[in-house]
Amino acid sequence: MTTYVSPSAELVDLRLSDDAAAAARDRAAGLKRFDLDRNQVLDLEKIADGAFSPLVGFMGSTDLRAVVDDGRLADGRPWTIPVVLQTSKGRAESVKVGDELLLWNAEEDAPSGLLVVGEIYRIDLLDAARKVYGVEDRAHPGVARWLDGGDTAIAGPIRLLRRSASLVPKAFDLGPREVRAEFARRGWKTITGFQTRNLGHRAHERLQKMGLELTDGLLIHPLIGWKKKGDMLPEVILDGYRLLVDRYYPPRHVMLAGLTTAMRYAGPREAVFHALIRRNFGCTHFIVGRDHAGVGGYYEKYAAHRMVSRYTKEELGITPLLFHGPCWCETCGEIVTEKTCPHGDRAWVDISGTEVRAMIGRGERPPAFFMRPEIADFLVARAKSGAVFFDG
Numbered sequence: 001m002t003t004y005v006s007p008s009a010e011l012v013d014l015r016l017s018d019d020a021a022a023a024a025r026d027r028a029a030g031l032k033r034f035d036l037d038r039n040q041v042l043d044l045e046k047i048a049d050g051a052f053s054p055l056v057g058f059m060g061s062t063d064l065r066a067v068v069d070d071g072r073l074a075d076g077r078p079w080t081i082p083v084v085l086q087t088s089k090g091r092a093e094s095v096k097v098g099d100e101l102l103l104w105n106a107e108e109d110a111p112s113g114l115l116v117v118g119e120i121y122r123i124d125l126l127d128a129a130r131k132v133y134g135v136e137d138r139a140h141p142g143v144a145r146w147l148d149g150g151d152t153a154i155a156g157p158i159r160l161l162r163r164s165a166s167l168v169p170k171a172f173d174l175g176p177r178e179v180r181a182e183f184a185r186r187g188w189k190t191i192t193g194f195q196t197r198n199l200g201h202r203a204h205e206r207l208q209k210m211g212l213e214l215t216d217g218l219l220i221h222p223l224i225g226w227k228k229k230g231d232m233l234p235e236v237i238l239d240g241y242r243l244l245v246d247r248y249y250p251p252r253h254v255m256l257a258g259l260t261t262a263m264r265y266a267g268p269r270e271a272v273f274h275a276l277i278r279r280n281f282g283c284t285h286f287i288v289g290r291d292h293a294g295v296g297g298y299y300e301k302y303a304a305h306r307m308v309s310r311y312t313k314e315e316l317g318i319t320p321l322l323f324h325g326p327c328w329c330e331t332c333g334e335i336v337t338e339k340t341c342p343h344g345d346r347a348w349v350d351i352s353g354t355e356v357r358a359m360i361g362r363g364e365r366p367p368a369f370f371m372r373p374e375i376a377d378f379l380v381a382r383a384k385s386g387a388v389f390f391d392g
């Protein structure tokens with residue numbers, strides 16, 4: 001069976017040069033067009049620019065089976081999240097193995113890429129949901145999106161013709177090569193990567209600075225892409241982080257960029273996926289905190305630590321930093337972790353994105369132990385003048 005992965009550990013690059021893309025577009029006029037939604041376009045772009053290395057295409061059945069059952073690609077390399085071009089059985093009927101498809105960005109009504117169809121196969125959606133997400137429950141936002149995506153997959157190697165319009169300001173829309181080049185320019189040899197889908201509060205700041213104590217640099221890399229209702233809007237996260245980094249972080253050691261891909265909310269599995277992506281961006285260390293990429297109590301607090309620990313750091317190509325907590329302790333009067341403070345639930349106040357959302361929803365200003373005052377003011381002002389969270 002063919003698998004669509006690079007044989008080497010090099011960063012994948014499937015972006016066509018301008019000339020090659022122009023020639024391909026002429027040729028592509030005669031190809032069968034296949035519409036992609038925004039998340040599929042982003043997946044295509046992440047494969048093409050190497051963010052999803054070693055993938056060189058949308059997964060075939062052999063890789064999908066191995067990923068779902070074992071958390072590895074068919075060749076044994078770690079990979080935990082399906083990257084498949086899902087569609088309905090009906091839409092797949094017009095496609096044959098051997099076809100070259102012109103992948104079309106439906107939202108922008110523009111070409112996106114090319115795919116040579118190697119395989120068309122049925123996905124066992126419920127089996128994959130159970131193994132990847134741990135549940136079949138449609139109330140889980142990642143599961144609902146997966147189940148609604150269609151039970152048929154079109155697999156094959158891809159090429160990128162054209163990037164979609166940026167979801168974030170250009171300065172923050174950087175691919176793996178650009179981020180690596182910036183690390184090199186700054187002379188950083190070791191870099192901690194930090195995944196988030198929220199604006200920084202004091203607990204995240206503590207985690208980031210614990211990482212920065214260990215490495216030359218810190219990449220704050222908020223995920224910008226499809227998210228569930230109630231999650232923070234990308235511009236709020238980026239504007240807020242700019243403010244936070246300006247005031248409270250040493251500029252020589254910190255970099256901020258957006259990662260444009262959908263949240264999966266797959267908890268432990270997604271923690272591994274997030275680590276592999278940051279390896280591709282050139283990070284040497286990656287923070288896995290409490291309930292990483294979790295949602296609504298589906299995952300045990302440190303299940304992601306256990307999942308990540310199933311792989312060696314050599315095979316991941318990045319060193320996971322498995323951090324506890326942190327939270328505010330009334331007795332200590334500072335941010336602490338479960339590992340270092342003995343005072344327990346009576347003294348601890350949880351600091352989380354969920355709590356921020358609740359406070360802003362109630363029209364409250366998050367207190368100083370919770371969030372830096374400039375950031376609290378920024379959020380309150382944004383909430384008054386417009387939207388802060390996705391509304392569905």
Ligand SMILES: [Zn+2]
Pocket residue numbers: 329330331332333336341342343344347
């Ligand atoms: Zn304490």
